[in-house]
Amino acid sequence: MKPVSRLPSSKTPLRGESRVDLPMARHVSWRAGGSVARAYFPADLEDLGAFLRQLRHDEPLLFVGLGSNLLVRDGGFDGTAVFTHGALKALRLEASGLVYAEAGVASPKLARFAANHGLSGAEFLAGVPGTVGGALAMNAGCYGAETWDFVEKLLMLDRHGALIERAPADFTVGYRHVGLNASCDEWFAGAWLRFPPGDKQAARDRIRGLLESRIKSQPLTLANAGSIFRNPPGDHAARLIEAAGLKGFAIGGARVSEKHSNFIVNPDSAATASEIEMLIDHVRAVVGDKFGVDLRREVRIVGERSSNE
Secondary structure, eight states: OEEOOOOOOTTSOOOSEEEEEEESGGGSTTOOOOEEEEEEEOSSHHHHHHHHHHSOTTOOEEEESSOTTEEEOTTOEEEEEEEOTTTSOOEEEOTTSOEEEETTSBHHHHHHHHHHTTBOSOGGGGGOOSBHHHHHHHTOEETTEEGGGSEEEEEEEETTSOEEEEOGGGEEEETTEEEESSSSOEEEEEEEEOOOBOOHHHHHHHHHHHHHHHHHHSOTTSEEOSOOBOOOTTSOHHHHHHHTTOTTOEETTEEEOSSOTTOEEETTSOOOHHHHHHHHHHHHHHHHHHHOOOOOBOSEEESOOOTTO
16 A cells, blocks of 8 residues: 555635435436435546545445446435546556556546557457446456456545555455455545557457447447346356346336346336336346346445335
């Protein structure tokens, strides 16, 4: 762990935007869910640090990128959501050859940036619909590669607005899971990644091919949150769900995709968060009963259930 100079004091004027009772359906890719009690849209990383220094120490925090892997229950989240996309947006190639990307950078943008600079290996990130922060938090991966294969060091932000540099050895990294070994509240502010030299045009062509494959195999025209379940060892969640006869199964406005059964879609943006969560639980229960496999959820669900449930 390497502490970095502290961000401005708690008296620093804030430059971001604050809101209260913000509906999250418009900020998550599922287009469903409840509200957050408070929300902050920081101007940049420095402003976010100043905001955290002025925040109550026990305030529940929810960091949101593009909302592509998140569902807020209909009863809402009684805390503060911090929106990083559009604020934590630094992206540069350093003299060391490392690519520095802040947490709010969209993963596909990082993939294109690396390709345009003659680097290879980042192409898979074009198929990750979230931000770098989300990719780091869950070790996002597809097409045989994972985010943490390329991480050299991390920039973390703690509850007091302090920046801390950490090494990958400070984390336990697994399949779709990353945990900080130390017991403290820190969030990903950015990362330095090393991608090997490659052919610029070949990388661009690979990105194009991966995106074409994604369009053919995934229900991208319908509101969704990507893959719902992690693939169990030696198998695929989609195969198990389809084999259980659940493709096309619906609860309310939420439906298991006919195109890719590990996706739950909200075709008319009419589903409630409760319906989506009930469908997730139903799929997990049926697959468990039929095949003895306990599917582990990949998407994040936060907040309180509605009083009507």
